[in-house]
Amino acid sequence: MTKPNRRDMFKLGAAAGATMIAASARAASPAPTAPPADNSWSNSLGAPVDARPYGQPSKYESSVVRRYIPWLSPTRLADASFTPLQDQPGIITSNGLFFERYHSGVPTVDPKEFRLMVSGRVKKPLLLTLDQIMRYPSVSRIHFIECPANGATEWPAAQLNSLQLTHGMIGCAEWTGVLLKTILDEAGIHPDSRWVLPTGSDGAHMDRSLPMVKCLDDCILAWGQNGEALRPEQGYPLRLVVPGWQGNVNVKWLRQLQVGREPWITREETSEYSELLGDGKSLGFTWVMDAKSVITFPCPEKPLTQGPGFYEIRGLAWSGRGKVKYVDVSLDGGVNFQRAKLDNPILDKCMTRFTLPYWWDGKPALIQSRVTDDTGYVQPTIVQKHKFWGHDPVYENNSIQTWQILASGEVNNVQLS
Amino acid sequence: MTKPNRRDMFKLGAAAGATMIAASARAASPAPTAPPADNSWSNSLGAPVDARPYGQPSKYESSVVRRYIPWLSPTRLADASFTPLQDQPGIITSNGLFFERYHSGVPTVDPKEFRLMVSGRVKKPLLLTLDQIMRYPSVSRIHFIECPANGATEWPAAQLNSLQLTHGMIGCAEWTGVLLKTILDEAGIHPDSRWVLPTGSDGAHMDRSLPMVKCLDDCILAWGQNGEALRPEQGYPLRLVVPGWQGNVNVKWLRQLQVGREPWITREETSEYSELLGDGKSLGFTWVMDAKSVITFPCPEKPLTQGPGFYEIRGLAWSGRGKVKYVDVSLDGGVNFQRAKLDNPILDKCMTRFTLPYWWDGKPALIQSRVTDDTGYVQPTIVQKHKFWGHDPVYENNSIQTWQILASGEVNNVQLS
Structure with missing residues (x-):
């Protein structure tokens, strides 16, 4: 298949979105062509204005919390x-x-x-x-x-x-x-x-x-x-x-x-x-956090659950030296890259959000993001990092992250050697 | 007294800050020349990392909450x-x-x-x-x-x-x-x-x-x-x-x-x-929120409690038509205005933060802020608003707010006719 250019890619994405929504609708559960099974909140009164002087997230978001790694530290007090x-x-x-x-x-x-x-x-x-x-x-x-x-x-x-x-x-x-x-x-x-x-x-x-x-x-x-x-x-x-x-x-x-x-x-x-x-x-005194980026969707916690079709790759990029200049995304493990779209505002030493339309064909893929900051610094691969730092340091791992998409839509953390 | 220009004002502010910190130190309670009476948190262990998977504000901030006006609505369900x-x-x-x-x-x-x-x-x-x-x-x-x-x-x-x-x-x-x-x-x-x-x-x-x-x-x-x-x-x-x-x-x-x-x-x-x-x-269909600004410090809830001297006037401005172009601040009830400093980022249909160095001489004052947006629209006075809308409408009050500073440092909401 001829690789579409960026403009075509977006048009493909938009059209594909339409098609695939319909296609995935047939596969998804609950079926989106049916009205919701429960919409009791439309026929009743909700919570009053004095119920939450300081608001909290929805009960349906209770799994969205900070987590720790039990074996990382011997005590939760220095963790x-x-x-x-x-x-x-x-x-x-x-x-x-x-x-x-x-x-x-x-x-x-x-x-x-x-x-x-x-x-x-x-x-x-x-x-x-x-x-x-x-x-x-x-x-x-x-x-x-x-x-x-x-x-x-x-x-x-x-x-x-x-x-x-x-x-x-x-x-x-x-x-x-x-x-x-x-x-x-x-x-x-x-x-x-x-x-x-x-x-x-x-x-x-x-x-x-x-x-x-x-x-x-x-x-x-x-x-x-x-x-x-x-x-x-x-x-x-x-x-x-x-x-x-x-x-x-x-x-x-x-x-x-x-x-x-x-x-x-x-x-x-x-x-x-x-x-x-x-x-x-x-x-010592390695103060500056060098430029880094990562794809936040899809990722291990957010797989492609709705089958092949149109999705949007989303991620975050940042640099301790200045502003994000651009982010490139690879769908083939770093062989080819496409320029992602950056959301405004793009600020100094601040996260920048990037997106790329993505037509997933249902086959395994290796996706990566790579940021370049306004000093010209390019986010390195883990192989490049290993050359200088070896394999066993603690700090400064700003390497390109590879997510492996499986045919099932599941996403794994992998390293390419 | 000759009115200082903006550059002088800021220098005055910086110098005044130094002096007045020392001056207010003598008046303030607890006396800042003494170490804290209680610093037990420096000699003990705090809360572990698994104590708050979803974080909450400090217990000392429990008064910072949303509030409602009891007589505004007959029910808390439509309020x-x-x-x-x-x-x-x-x-x-x-x-x-x-x-x-x-x-x-x-x-x-x-x-x-x-x-x-x-x-x-x-x-x-x-x-x-x-x-x-x-x-x-x-x-x-x-x-x-x-x-x-x-x-x-x-x-x-x-x-x-x-x-x-x-x-x-x-x-x-x-x-x-x-x-x-x-x-x-x-x-x-x-x-x-x-x-x-x-x-x-x-x-x-x-x-x-x-x-x-x-x-x-x-x-x-x-x-x-x-x-x-x-x-x-x-x-x-x-x-x-x-x-x-x-x-x-x-x-x-x-x-x-x-x-x-x-x-x-x-x-x-x-x-x-x-x-x-x-x-x-x-x-009907008066959709757009016209430009508005307000001084958030000092204000009725945040009076000048530390006596005369240097403070910083702070506030927020916004416009439903575009970006904030500039904010002017008056210390004399709208007779004279000074240009405030705007913090970045300045974004479309977004709040913009402004500040102005302020040497309070301890005398009563009437302070105001007035925003101009990038369409050239200037925030009106309440008198100008009354001319078109009368005195008894419900919506669209984007008029200039006047805060009255009393000699005590207390701050009152007033309207200038």
Whole structure:
């Protein structure tokens, strides 16, 4: 069969949609040519307006929750949970489904007792209440936050047959707060103050050294997330947002900003969040999350259940270095690629949604997405990643994901060698 | 005092922030120069990762909820609740706080039993399951939805001393779904099919006539809202999103799209959602929500509690006709205006966040915001609105809001004549 060009592909898709809806209607259960068996809600009164002062999802969506991997950590107090990306329709991650990662459990911080100390090599040390911080000039920006261990289980081989568990240590939200630069300007930094150590107020006192140049660029002391106060799991009442950098440097439950001349080389940047290389040396400070993309439909959790015909491939792409420039999708395991459509808005260090019309002929297929960001960086294959990193690292797995579609419509996680 | 230009104003603001933080520190309680009295969360373990598969807000935010006006409706089953805009940090409205309006309560629709019928003057009537609808090419876009009765209580005079209750019948979300045009193309419309009647499956069978030209433009059959399935109060599992138009035409719990030659003139476009004019005639089909803005800080719920000094004025603006072009803020009841800063992204028929540095001298003030959209439309005063509409209409109150700041820092809702 001659490969259709992109315009033809779309027309084919639209026409095929019509045909296949009719075809699948015959096969699907319940039969869509019949009215619903139960529509009692059309003949009765529903719930009153005072039933839910703070709303909740439908009871039919109770399976859409964060999940964790039982064997990943010896304790649920220093563990991670994963966003159900297979159920995320757009670029915004619901606050209730935003992935979690913490080192001593979620603390319950009283905002009235909250203090932020700014200390070290500053001209004027500060001790600020939350109300005071909220008086400064503010910004509101949509950014993703991703754990560098996202995809860690997939380094040696395809291991978990789940989009949620292979890619779900990421979320994207509108963060509102004060630029870190504003508070550092207020304290006054010395010319040789080139590093900042944010510390969390959780039991783990999470801390990471950050270079001043990033702190003065786009970091946010955020109190707001997607229309409300930060969630407890995300650092209520105040967290650091370090756009495009590893999740762990986005310190939560913030209590202190220490300013200094050199990095501190804390436990969290030696035993954790550094990579032991083949020669015995440790590679640290790999802050930036390189460009990555993944197809969210179809995926292991969302197979092609309605038989051959028209579907839409959907996915998410992002880059810690800037904006998504384009996403290419392969239907044959990376031999040929087609340019996907990107939904607006396309924002800096933010998820971007992509789609591609897909006529599935009912045969097995290997589908992939590959993002290119506006620095020209191209998402690598797992083979390319293995060449540099070997097969057994923990972090930085931003490789192209391959989903294998079976003739049954089921979808498997596979790695191509 | 010479009025500072904008650049000076900001410098003044930044400098003032520093000074006033120190000044207010002496006045504020608890004193910010002291460490917190309780920081037990720093010395203990928190909640484990499996405690909240679906997350919830902090217990300290329990007062941030939707509210209703007890005397507005004789029953909670045909009523409205209001978004707490005073606690919305950015442009995204939290799903749990998104305003509600319905006519026979919130139905509990089973997505497996859901059907959408497309009927009337079409070439091929359709009866579609939700799974089938979700196969079509999709889009994801951020739009506001506002009830035309938002501000209704304020027509005759300033009545409710609350941002939430005067402006909270609005929310803004990322909506994901299929363009209505895609489904109408699938059914095939006749050249003289100029109207569509969407009908809800709630007990009220809510329906509104929509002109075909809008249906083929940017309307969405949406199943996704801010990272998850639609909430029940927002029409789970499928609603119509009619960007920039009155909330009531964004029909929820959708069950049918009827195509015809003329509008249906339903109950909801005669007794409701039309405006009785002075000459006894009824004005209907006033679909578009004209440009509107409001200052969300300070406001009656969020007074200036920390004494004179630097604050940031914050607010939200939107237009049903396109994008926000600029927002001007007055500190003297509309005599002089300054241009506010707009946060990105600035999107079509979407909330836009604005800010202005504000040095409060401790004296009474009258603050206002005024939006201009990219069609050149300027938000009117209540006096201008009264000239056309009189003092006693229900809908279309998009007038400039005046907040009166008292010497105490308290903020009141007032109307300037």
